Amino acid sequence: MTETGAPPAISEPSREPDAIRPLPPPPALPEEVDGDVMRAAILAKLTYAVGKNPEVASKRDWFLATTLAVRDRIVERWMSSTRKxxxxxxKRVYYLSLEFLIGRLLIDALMETGLTEPVREALAGLGVDLDELRKIEPDAALGNGGLGRLAACFMESMATLQVAAHGYGIRYDHGLFRQAIKDGWQREYPENWLTFGNPWEFERPEVDYSVGFGGTVDTIEVSEDETRHVWKPEETVDAIAFDTPVTGWRAAHVNTLRLWSARAPDALRLDAFNQGDHVGALAARVRLEAISKVLYPSDATPAGLELRLRQEYFFVAASLQDIIRRHKQHHGDLRTLPDKVAVQLNDTHPTIAIVEMMRILLDQEEFGWDDAWDITTAVFSYTNHTLLPEALESWPVPLMERLLPRHMQIIYLINALHLELVRSRGEHDGGMLSALSLIDESHGRRVRMGHLAFIGSHKINGVSALHSDLVKRTVFNHLDRFYPDRIVNKTNGITFRRWLFEANPGLTKLLVDCCGAQVMDDPNALARFEHYADDAGVVDRFQTIRRAKKVELAKIIRQRLEVTVSPDAMFDVQIKRIHEYKRQLLNILEIVALYDAIRANPGGNWVPRVKIFAGKAAASYHQAKLIIKLANDVARLVNRDPAVRGLLKVVFLPNYNVSLAEAIIPAADLSEQISTAGMEASGTGNMKLALNGSLTIGTLDGANVEIRDHVGDDNIFIFGLTTDEVDARRRKGIDMADVIAASPMLEEVLDALGSGVFSPGEPGRFGDLVNTLKYHDYFMVAADFDAYYATQRLVDARWHDRAAWWRSAIINTARMGFFSSDRAIAEYATDIWNVPIVAKP
Known part of the structure; x- marks a missing residue:
């Protein structure tokens, strides 16, 4: 099983993984690669790898040839990095994540390697437009939202800081789903991103691990005082590795993203096939290979719930086999694992890795319990991304016992020793012990994966200052008392290379002109941009850059939705997963109120607005899908009403992904970050939008708090209940009849929704939404409505004062240096992983 840059010796047919022979120094890489060199490389790939003549080559052929030519340059650095x-x-970092939302890679790779202009020149000489080629590449469907995009940013920053790292995940055949909007409703279709293959990846068929499920556990008496356990799985599936190089800035270092694909050990049952049961002969293969088909299969059925657990165990089991195999090969004794290995669990999805590590050390490596536990807790650390109970994950004990019987035995013992420790520290209250237990007995016996991640890790981090504080105060309050000093904060960050340099080259050029070339390597150099906040020439350039991006986005909106919007209107953007706590519904209610106000006062000094939504709802999340329908129904009525005179437009762009985000974010004027206070862990969209000069309207939630601290109260629009006020209101009750009665505007909006104004063919369509807001407003939509509407009018006033608006926009960009993922990774490296960083952030 080979590693990039470390091939097995070829003098004899050794099967020893990662066997290394002395290699000559890597070939010198030219400092300058011109268009002629790249033209020859692209033509060679077109001929010998794609098998086409230039005269008949399609755009896809040129894309493949260009990608392969660029990949060659990256592979050279990849091998060199691996050898070093x-x-x-x-010490290596292993980042375990169920999502890696890496987006399109061609332009990213060109920027990281400095090959953009040589390749553009080379293609132009061949009659090919690079900007057209970039559209050929599909987005890698390996994630859903912020969790996966954060993982991608962190992988790029680890490479940039030259942290030796591997990412581990699943190579989903179809990702989450491709979202289409049909008659205003979300429809889900397979995301066929692999239809034409993936030229960035390297299949490693020799990296093949067996992962088991079900079966029995035998107990072997080694001596009077010692027993060993042997798990005999009922079925197995093979995990096949696919490697993608992850390039750091200026390609100084390249790491590896290794994704696992599920393959059945037997392609088909030949006996059944020969008896005519052609479908049945493939049944076992289809069931096993479903593991890597889609991201987040619906868990609304027992079969879906089991498939999710199979996915999570599959990828961590394969990853740990790979990690331990590599460590034994290069460092020998597994007792040195904590000195050479750091494993980061990105949310609770990979938590079963803690138990799998214990199983390997106990059952396969024959460590004693105490030594195995000390190694495991020293190796693992856990990032918590949410306070939502459903997102912390828990698994039914019967399912765990059936699917992972040995792991359930280990969990029981971990729990027993954990509760024994709690009792030894003076806690004997039954209620407290129940709250601290890994097994939740309250609604059917379930394993609490968040508790397991906490107990099995040496560090637990939140992802914003507010969130980390809430982690201590809420979900892990009791555990924090008995395991103090484990919870630390690591505020999220974003890679400026993708979200500024690549997404907004015009603004990047302006920043270089104002701040110097240092801004390309040092996020802190952005601060110099603030000196130009009142410079008329710079403001004019910034406005021109923004308007050009708005023209591009308006074209996308027209092409996809057949809606014409003005680039001179305010682009008011809410782009994120559709969820009740993210409160797209609050935004829609304000749209309806604004719509009514414009019609009632057509001569008012209204700010023209384009309200832009994008995001997916989970396939089984009825309320979120109903919110999408409402947004589209409101858009249909508002956009067609001549009385509005184009002052208000509403659009919902389907199938939100990284590429669409790259088009929206540089064009946004206003960033909607309006989640219920205390419920958004951090957010990263808020950082991307502010970095590009968008002003934020938001609650004091997640990283909004820190953004406000950096940009200042005058350059952000904060409204609504605070976290403590939300808690107080919930204790008082979430029936909002009193709040609605005190707000004639909100009452009128809800009457319109409930009476069918926006759904004339089905008047009761939005009755559930209205009743929820009236009688069970857990997410404080009604409670925050008036404050939100009033703050939006402050936004209007700032927009009318163009000098003030652009001054705030420049300050937002200038003060975003802190939110670089390089800073975040440097903190992880120093405070959690104890690994060196070669390049300084």
Whole structure:
């Protein structure tokens, strides 16, 4: 099983993984690669890898040839980076995540390697437009939202800081789903991103691990005092590795993203096939290979719930086999694992890795319990991304016992020793012990994966200052008392290379002109931009850059939705997963109120607005899908009403992904970050939008708090209940009849929704939404409505004062240096992983 840059010796047919032979130094890489060199490389790939003549080559052929030519340059650095890691024997980070939302890679790779202009020149000489080629590449459907995009940013920053790292995840055949909007409703279709293959990846068929499920556990008496356990799985599936190089800035270092694909050990049952049961002969293969088909299969059925657990165990089991195999090969004794290995669990999805590590150390490596536990807790750390109970995950004990019987035995013992420790520290209250237990007995016996992640990790981090504080005060309050000093804060960050340099080259050029070339390497150099906040020439350039991006987005809106919007209107943007706590519904209610106000006072000094929504709802999340329908029904009525005279437009762009985000974010004027206070862990869209000069309207939630601290109260629009006020209101009750009665505007909006104004063919369509807001407003939509509407009018006033608006926009960009993912990774490296960073952020 080979590693990039460390091929097995070829003098004899050894099967030993990662066997290394002395290699000559890597070939010198030219400092300058011109268009002629790249033209020759692209033509060679077109001929010998794609098998086409230039005269008949399609755009896809040119895309493949260009990608392969660029990939060659990256592979050279990849091999060099891998060799250096082996030679230095330094500690590696392994980032386990169920999502990696890496987006399109061609332009990203060109920017990271400095090859954009040579490749553009080369293609132009061949009659090919690079900007057209970039559209050929599909987005890698490996994630859903912020969790997956954060993982991608962190992988890029680890490479940039030259942290030796591997990402591990699943190579989903179809990702989450491709979202289409039919008659205003979300429809889900397979995301066929692999139809034409993936030229960035390297299949490693020799990296093949067996992962088991079900079966029995035998107990072997080794001596009077010692027993060993042997798990005999009922079925197995093979995990096949696919590697993608992850390039850091200026390609100084390249790490590996290794994704696992599920393959059945037997392609088909030949006996059944020969008896005519052609479908049945493939049944076992289809069931096993479903593991890597889609991201987040619906868990609304027992079969879906089991498939999710199979996915999570599949990828961590394969990853740990790979990690331990590599460590034993290069460092020998597994007792040194904490010195050479750091494993980061990105949310609770990979938590079963803690138990799998214990199983390997106990059952396969024959460690004693205490030594195995000390190694495991020293190796693992856990990032919590949410306070929502459903997102912390828990699994029914009967399902765990059937699917992972040995793991359930280990969980029981971890829990027993954990509760024994709690009792030894003076806690004997039954209620407290129940709250601290890994097994939730309250609604059917379930394993609390968040508790397991906490107990099995040496560090637990939240992802914003507010969130980390709430983690201590809420979901892990009791555990924090008995395991103090484990919870730390690591505020999220974003890679400026993708979300500024690549997404907004015009603004990047302006920043270089104002702040110097240093801004390309040092996020802190952005601060110099603030000196130009009142410079008329710079403001004019910034406005021109923004308007050009708005023209591009308006074209996308027209092409996809057949709606014409003005680039001179305010682009008011809410782009994120559709969820009640993110409160797209609050935004829609304000749209209806504004719509009514414009019609009632057509001569008012209204700010023209384009309200832009994008995001997916989970396939089984009825309320979220109903919110999408409402947004589209409101858009249909508002956009067609001549009385509005184009002052208000509403659009919902389907199938939100990284590429669409790259088009929306540089064009946004106003960033909607309006989640219920205390419920958004951090957010990263808020950082991307502010970095590009968008002003934020938001609650004091997640990283909004820190954004406000950096940009200042005058350059952000904060409204609504605070976290403590939300808690107080919930204790008082979430029936909002009194709040609605005190707000004639809100009452009128809800009457319109409930009476069918926006759904004339089905008057009761939005009755559930209205009743929820009236009688069970857990997410404080009604409670925050008046404050939100009033703050939006403050936004209007700022927009009318163009000098003030652009001054705030420049200050937002200038003060975003803190929110670089390089800073975040440097903090992880120092405070959690204890690994060196070669390049300084």
């Amino acid at each position: 890691t082996y030679e230095s024997k330094r």
